[in-house]
Amino acid sequence: MNIRREELAKGTLSSTNDMLSGLLALRDENHQPLADDIITDNFILLFVASHDTSATLMSLMIWKLSRDPEVYKKVLEEQMEIIKQREGTEDRLTWAEIQKMKYTWRVAQELMRMIPPLFDTFRQALKDTNFQGYDIPKGWQVYWAACGTHMNNEIFKNPNKFDPSRFDNPPKPIPSFSYLPFGGGLHYCLGNEFARVETLTTIHNFVKMCEWSQVNPEETITRQPMPYPSMGLPIKIKPKCNLS
Template sequence: MDVTFAFSLLVVVVIYSSLLSFLFYLKRASCKYNTPPGSSGWPIVGENIDFGLLGPPKFIKKRMEKFSSDVFQTSLLGEKMAFFCGPQGNKFVFSNENKLLASWWPKSVSKVLLFTEVINEDQKVVAPLLENTVHHILKPEALKQYIPVMDSMARKHMEIEWAPYKEVKVYPLSQKYTFALSCKLFMDEDDDDKVNKVLENFNIVTNGMISIPIDFPGTAYNRAVKGGKVLRDGLMKIISTRRKELMENKENVRHDILSKMLLVTNEDGRLMSEKEISNNIIGLLVASYETSSVAITFILKHLAENPHIYDQVREEQMMIAKSKQQELLTWEDIEKMKYSWNVARESIRLAPPGQGAFREALTDFKYAGFTIPKGWKIFWNVNTTHNDPKYFPNPAKFDPSRFEGSGPVPYSFVPFGGGPKMCPGKEYARLEILVFMHNFVKKFKLKKLIPNEKIVYRSTPVPAKGLPVHLYPHRKN
């Protein structure tokens, strides 16, 4: 028998045997418990391909209709996973943080983004340090100080990146703005070359980190792994330089979050290591930059599609602008942008930048008559409610009035999560978005160049071509 053929046959037999063993294991595991209905998809691959091709909204709707509107099971990223659905599912997840459920991220994501050697046991020490520092920098007193910086950067961004052109792509420009702002506020870094280099690798990472984790040359995941290393190396240089500055000149401490992380200690007097700080800065960048840039992109998309709503937003913003000379925006100005924020929330409902979050079952528990076994992964997802006509009548219609008065049913509008793990950057995002809207509508009206541009799903939904638009500058009064 030919040696090559014999080897190939052996490989096929081993793979086939492994798949049969895997299927047998799944069958035994599901027989032991009355687990939620659903499908595990293909062995190893699970339902990753369907999830990617359909996108979360269609994937979830299809399975809620077929299996259960309360909870269904699937297999994603190599894990058995339960999707909790509806307001009751959201409330259950949010109410059981650190009781029945704990935060969890796939190892494939951690491998791409983080220094994994300082996670796990050390993370128990890092988390309180980060939590205290983040809450300090995101509390209202601190946020009020950021508004003039946000406004100043937005004005400069409009003059340089938008005003000189008749046609632009909204998504890459909104990425550029939100990332530069995050770098300035979190690391006091405003060197354009450094920021753009970090952004370039950040995009490679975010585009591949939720893909099927096959680390072979040419795959999106392989590119993400390589981009993640370059990203971490770049951040480590910034962190090391700042630590040296602080040691040489402690009285000249900057007030950004990086400096606070370099100085904060735990109860034992231990400073955070540079790798721990890098992990935490990356976490902040993921949370603050990517979702905000997607939110801004879709807000402009919906303003272009709804001229009458654009006109009402501009009217509100021009009243604020006319009450000032050249002064920068203040907290009081932001508080007047009520209609604009309703518009932003309606856009976020229709195109939620953050799709949800992962949890892990700490013990066996029952929900909706089914058992969720210990170790199963949970994914609460905004799409189980945001497009449901029970909670949002005529859900495809863009209608900011949904958020007037008492607003939507509790736990039905959850773009920032809820409970103890509600996104601490919710208010930061609100300020960032409203400051951008103010500066944009003061200067421009816009028209989409691709009327039916396709929406694709990476780690977030994005317009396939970057949302190219024609800009119409307003005449100066």
């Protein structure tokens, strides 16, 4: 950190260079630099919040596609259609193409409903609060867990059924703060759009370039506390031979 500090002071490094430089250049309300432990805390938060969650979602996608031929077929069709409709010879995914990956994202949404990467967290009551007849004194920690609404039959009919189409045109709108894979309110995940693009891009390239199968087809998902394939999700990968 000290080398970066010196580089920032000398002007040989910009505060917009990366996250760490940004945190080191930041000043608090008294125009003082942030303490090292605050910088470290924020840095670790970003690692866990961005890397582990996205890696979890992508692993869940690979796990699901390996074991559900119907879902795999539809995802493959959607992705291949995108390549087929591509004009010109440029073999690169575009922003507009990512917006067309509706079904693939519905699969991710449904996975996050049933197996949310981050399934719970806390909130602290900043003032005495009453919620549905319960008094919550100022300073108390309130625990919320996504499964309370994600698996509620009143909100998501047949909650144990994997059905990506439920996000298409739900018979009744999903009430606010009921579908919470990215949280809600002030602390709503600020990386949600990045996670969507990252996941869709990865799955697009994966289904385009290879075929694969699970080494352990009976593998289940456990929690550590994030969802984790119980056997580490080993897969056998075979490149698709029609690729140059």
